[in-house]
Amino acid sequence: MSAPKxxxxxxxxxxxxxxxxxxxxxxxxVVVLGAGIAGLVTALELQKLGHRVEVLEGAQRxxxxxxxxxxxxxxxxxxxxxxIPEGQDYTFHYIKRFGLAVGRFYxxxxxxFYKALGVVCRIEDAPHSLFPLFDLSAQDRALVNAGGVGAxxxxxxxxxxxxxxxxxxxxxxxxxxxxxxxxxGSRHIDGQSYLDYLIDIVDTMGALDLLGVLQSLxxxxxxxxxxxxxxxxxxxxxxxYEIVGGMSRLPExxxxxxxxxxxxxxxxxxxxxxxxxxxxxxxDTRTNDISIQQSEAIVCTIPFSVLRRMDLSGFSQPKLQxxxxxxxxxxxxxxxxxxxxxxxxxxxxxxxxxxxxDDVSRQxxxxxxxxxxxxxxxxxxxxxxxxxxxxxxxxxxTPGPAAAARHPGVLLANYAWxxxxxxxxxxxxxxxxxxxxxxxxxxxxEIGNYVDGGASMFWxxxxxxRGAYGHPLPYELELNFPAALRPEGAxxxxxxxxxxxxxxxxxxxxxxxxxxxxxxxxxxEG
Numbered sequence: 001m002s003a004p005k006x007x008x009x010x011x012x013x014x015x016x017x018x019x020x021x022x023x024x025x026x027x028x029x030v031v032v033l034g035a036g037i038a039g040l041v042t043a044l045e046l047q048k049l050g051h052r053v054e055v056l057e058g059a060q061r062x063x064x065x066x067x068x069x070x071x072x073x074x075x076x077x078x079x080x081x082x083x084i085p086e087g088q089d090y091t092f093h094y095i096k097r098f099g100l101a102v103g104r105f106y107x108x109x110x111x112x113f114y115k116a117l118g119v120v121c122r123i124e125d126a127p128h129s130l131f132p133l134f135d136l137s138a139q140d141r142a143l144v145n146a147g148g149v150g151a152x153x154x155x156x157x158x159x160x161x162x163x164x165x166x167x168x169x170x171x172x173x174x175x176x177x178x179x180x181x182x183x184x185g186s187r188h189i190d191g192q193s194y195l196d197y198l199i200d201i202v203d204t205m206g207a208l209d210l211l212g213v214l215q216s217l218x219x220x221x222x223x224x225x226x227x228x229x230x231x232x233x234x235x236x237x238x239x240x241y242e243i244v245g246g247m248s249r250l251p252e253x254x255x256x257x258x259x260x261x262x263x264x265x266x267x268x269x270x271x272x273x274x275x276x277x278x279x280x281x282x283x284d285t286r287t288n289d290i291s292i293q294q295s296e297a298i299v300c301t302i303p304f305s306v307l308r309r310m311d312l313s314g315f316s317q318p319k320l321q322x323x324x325x326x327x328x329x330x331x332x333x334x335x336x337x338x339x340x341x342x343x344x345x346x347x348x349x350x351x352x353x354x355x356x357x358d359d360v361s362r363q364x365x366x367x368x369x370x371x372x373x374x375x376x377x378x379x380x381x382x383x384x385x386x387x388x389x390x391x392x393x394x395x396x397x398t399p400g401p402a403a404a405a406r407h408p409g410v411l412l413a414n415y416a417w418x419x420x421x422x423x424x425x426x427x428x429x430x431x432x433x434x435x436x437x438x439x440x441x442x443x444x445x446e447i448g449n450y451v452d453g454g455a456s457m458f459w460x461x462x463x464x465x466r467g468a469y470g471h472p473l474p475y476e477l478e479l480n481f482p483a484a485l486r487p488e489g490a491x492x493x494x495x496x497x498x499x500x501x502x503x504x505x506x507x508x509x510x511x512x513x514x515x516x517x518x519x520x521x522x523x524x525e526g
Contacts, residue, residue: 109353
């Protein structure tokens, strides 16, 4: 099997472009606003080039929406980013650079459960117990019975992607391209939501219901169709990985390399792009001291959902419009700490994967780390090394079925988007744990005997993001992104919300390196 096509510049090429553009430029002082992965990568690469960098972060931790929650006994779960498609070369470049280990992430498991339309069944039994309840065409019924719900989604999306030229698909990655230069095909895609497209092409409304319920897509139907096309063309649905020991090990490794240049508890209150040097107002959250500071250049990785609450001066009207209008998804996650991994024993035998429900839990994920193949590369990895040349470092863990002896574990009991996430977010933290324990009991009745704590996150209420990730709606690509990407004076912008792959670590890193290239090109020679 050949590697999927690439529709954007590789990480190796981008880093080479940065080095060449920086050659002969003056060493500059740069302030990076935000210590999520976009800000950290920006600082890393600028430091490597010899520029003086300071990173200011409002929170008391680095990582942004990469947020592993560690319990006292060492068990952990992800409240933010949790998986990495193997084709995402920008992410794997830094995983390799820091010598981090990766394990397989199992998105699905036939031993998991579906709960929908009043039926609770094993996923492997769904062709007999659940799928017949959906009004499907003969072709869709054959697909779902043989290949699961994803096979139906793939059928309809591939019908679109296969009809597009490489030129049109490639144009969907070019966010800075102004509207007059858009190709007719890409403009048509950008103007539709995922739901708009599916309503016109599905054989039956039952297929729509199937995808909405069992792929948990009901709450994000309004997403721009562009995002779905990029996902298929860029192979985001392929084999998945996670970082052994928690996803937060990636920003922690970056932060360790950056060192003392990172200052936490520094809240940005205002930015003035009209001054030279650029000016910003800063509050130290520990002392409440407010100061006015300047920098020769600023890279702002703060989400627009937070930026729009600040006092912004010297920003153009199109930029302010983009900051107001750029849409963010709502997302919730609820972790349940259990005194025993009962789901790994009989009668379940679940190592990794998920259970899906139309109840408030929506998506429940099981830990992957004791699957017998956890530390083995997926079979296709060798064939894709032209995308991400990375190896599996020596591991200290030896997981497998024997590791199923009684000991604690963490269920990601709830992962929800959109309205369903907001329903979860409306609950107090303790009530979230209770609600998810009750919901998961539909397929694990004994769970109440094992839950002894948990943690949750509703990203809309998190002060330093006010949303989970960029979630472009129809026409945003044309209306907002050219202005959203442009620097304002000496203030440059980066983050997953400004990338072709919002919601992914890949998108944040891609945007960061694009902005570093833009920034060093702006530095004076000498």
